[in-house]
Amino acid sequence: MIHTRGLTRVFKVKKEKVEAVRGIDLDVETGQLVAFLGPNGAGKSTTLRMLTTLLKPTSGTAMVAGRDVNADPTGVRARIGYVGQRNSAGEDYLVRDELITQGRCYGLGTRQATARAEELLDLLDLRPLAKRTPATLSGGQRRRLDIALGLIHRPSLLFLDEPSTGLDPRSRAEIWEHILRLRETYGTTLFLTTHYLEEADNMAERVVIIDGGAIIADGTAAQLKNDLAGDHITVTTGTEAEAETAARIGEGTAEGTTVRLRVANAAATLPGYLRSLEDSGIKVTSAETARPTLDDVFLALTGRSITDDNIPA
Numbered sequence: 668m669i670h671t672r673g674l675t676r677v678f679k680v681k682k683e684k685v686e687a688v689r690g691i692d693l694d695v696e697t698g699q700l701v702a703f704l705g706p707n708g709a710g711k712s713t714t715l716r717m718l719t720t721l722l723k724p725t726s727g728t729a730m731v732a733g734r735d736v737n738a739d740p741t742g743v744r745a746r747i748g749y750v751g752q753r754n755s756a757g758e759d760y761l762v763r764d765e766l767i768t769q770g771r772c773y774g775l776g777t778r779q780a781t782a783r784a785e786e787l788l789d790l791l792d793l794r795p796l797a798k799r800t801p802a803t804l805s806g807g808q809r810r811r812l813d814i815a816l817g818l819i820h821r822p823s824l825l826f827l828d829e830p831s832t833g834l835d836p837r838s839r840a841e842i843w844e845h846i847l848r849l850r851e852t853y854g855t856t857l858f859l860t861t862h863y864l865e866e867a868d869n870m871a872e873r874v875v876i877i878d879g880g881a882i883i884a885d886g887t888a889a890q891l892k893n894d895l896a897g898d899h900i901t902v903t904t905g906t907e908a909e910a911e912t913a914a915r916i917g918e919g920t921a922e923g924t925t926v927r928l929r930v931a932n933a934a935a936t937l938p939g940y941l942r943s944l945e946d947s948g949i950k951v952t953s954a955e956t957a958r959p960t961l962d963d964v965f966l967a968l969t970g971r972s973i974t975d976d977n978i979p980a
């Protein structure tokens with residue numbers, strides 16, 4: 668569904684070159700749900716804009732929904748949907764009319780556009796709002812309308828740029844419910860960017876991490892966490908001196924009386940580690956294990972937290 672080779676975009680700012688995307692090779696198969704993650708300025712939007720034909724690549728190739736973004740951008744656009752960060756509905760039409768009008772813009776006949784609008788009103792739970800104008804909708808309702816608009820021409824591939832950003836937790840959960848329902852109903856391939864690592868972790872079957880314009884990790888969240896981050900053990904000791912010895916024994920780090928270790932399997936490692944500490948006369952006051960997060964993956968790869976310079980909480 669998406670196949671890129673050496674996809675590159677360089678911006679010229681005055682006399683300087685900004686290499687926003689550096690030779691990306693990416694293959695996304697039909698029906699996949701891919702989360703595209705990276706810190707601010709990593710190159711997510713630039714990649715998305717090239718894949719959706721909004722921006723020309725400097726070099727490299729991209730086949731999207733079976734069409735070449737360079738040779739046939741119109742063909743790509745007819746086959747994909749794009750839900751950007753800004754609202755795509757005007758303010759004046761009623762929700763149902765906006766759907767029908769945009770369907771007509773894609774070349775659907777009135778009857779087809781109306782039938783499709785009715786279908787999407789149900790799929791995105793917009794029916795109770797059909798006679799309202801977009802200006803009167805809440806953030807979450809508006810985002811649902813944007814997704815419906817992105818689907819009006821039955822694209823087989825939908826790009827979503829930060830679909831849940833700026834929404835309260837309940838609306839975020841609702842948007843995800845709809846995204847998953849959409850996939851179940853139509854088998855749509857979904858490629859989305861998000862700042863919310865836990866959403867990518869829980870919802871996407873594949874996570875692609877970009878940093879400095881290059882893909883640095885690609886796999887299921889579980890694979891990435893197992894292969895790159897490992898589990899954590901945190902132990903608290905009675906004194907700082909004990910913590911330092913405990914850190915040495917476990918090849919971890921000590922901070923005050925807290926000792927942190929990174930291990931492949933915390934549940935299996937912890938009992939033996941605690942025994943070694945006891946044998947060395949170290950008093951442990953608490954011990955806990957934790958599974959890694961996608962941020963731990965990013966940290967392991969780059970030495971930085973993905974959220975260091977990111978916005979939302």
Ligand SMILES: Nc1ncnc2c1ncn2[C@@H]1O[C@H](COP(=O)(O)OP(=O)(O)OP(=O)(O)O)[C@@H](O)[C@H]1O
Nearest residue numbers: 678680685687705706707708709710711712713714
């Ligand atoms: N039109 C432009 N002119 C010059 N530089 C640009 C332009 N668009 C993007 N860049 C630069 O390219 C790099 C990648 O930007 P991009 O917007 O793709 O990142 P991003 O991962 O989407 O970040 P964010 O999460 O903040 O949206 C950044 O260094 C950015 O400053």
